[in-house]
Amino acid sequence: MPKRERAAKRATNLLDTFSEKRGRGRPPLVRASELRGRADHYRFIFNQIWDRLWPRLSQAQEDQEVIDAFVKDAQPYAPNFMPGLANLVFRIVREAKFPRTRDAQISFLADSLAGLGSVSPRSSRDICQKERTREKRAHHIIRYEVYVECSCGFKGRSLNLACRKCGAEIDFGLSGLTPFS
Numbered sequence: 001m002p003k004r005e006r007a008a009k010r011a012t013n014l015l016d017t018f019s020e021k022r023g024r025g026r027p028p029l030v031r032a033s034e035l036r037g038r039a040d041h042y043r044f045i046f047n048q049i050w051d052r053l054w055p056r057l058s059q060a061q062e063d064q065e066v067i068d069a070f071v072k073d074a075q076p077y078a079p080n081f082m083p084g085l086a087n088l089v090f091r092i093v094r095e096a097k098f099p100r101t102r103d104a105q106i107s108f109l110a111d112s113l114a115g116l117g118s119v120s121p122r123s124s125r126d127i128c129q130k131e132r133t134r135e136k137r138a139h140h141i142i143r144y145e146v147y148v149e150c151s152c153g154f155k156g157r158s159l160n161l162a163c164r165k166c167g168a169e170i171d172f173g174l175s176g177l178t179p180f181s
């Protein structure tokens with residue numbers, strides 16, 4: 001399974017099971033990559049439901065009203081969050097720096113919430129940010145093509161490192177070294 005899918009699956013599993021793990025005992029180990037994967041998943045979910053959810057959620061005065069908002073306006077996703085994360089959601093949306101615009105609100109809540117309270121909302125956001133930066137740096141080339149001029153007359157970008165017109169393969173000067181050419 002590709003890495004990205006594996007991560008998504010892990011996040012989904014966590015979503016299904018975190019409420020059982022939450023309790024007064026030792027907090028679960030926070031893994032940055034999982035936390036970030038969960039944040040992305042939450043962003044996706046909130047993006048589906050935010051226009052319904054936010055009007056009521058923004059009016060909540062206590063945990064129970066947060067739960068009510070999710071139950072009424074965040075289906076079918078409410079069980080992913082409620083009731084286990086009600087107080088955390090309540091505290092996050094009341095932070096002084098909670099953003100004013102839709103997309104920023106979604107990102108802020110998702111990233112803050114992804115730590116599931118085992119780290120502070122602030123730390124959770126920091127971890128997400130660092131993970132995103134790290135992943136960007138870790139990007140690498142997965143495919144490349146080059147400009148070719150072929151004896152068949154074709155000039156332009158190669159296709160699968162061969163002439164786009166006649167299929168002649170590019171000789172990178174290793175022909176003496178490889179048994180395939």
Ligand SMILES: [Zn+2]
Nearest residue numbers: 150152163166
């Ligand atoms: Zn050619």
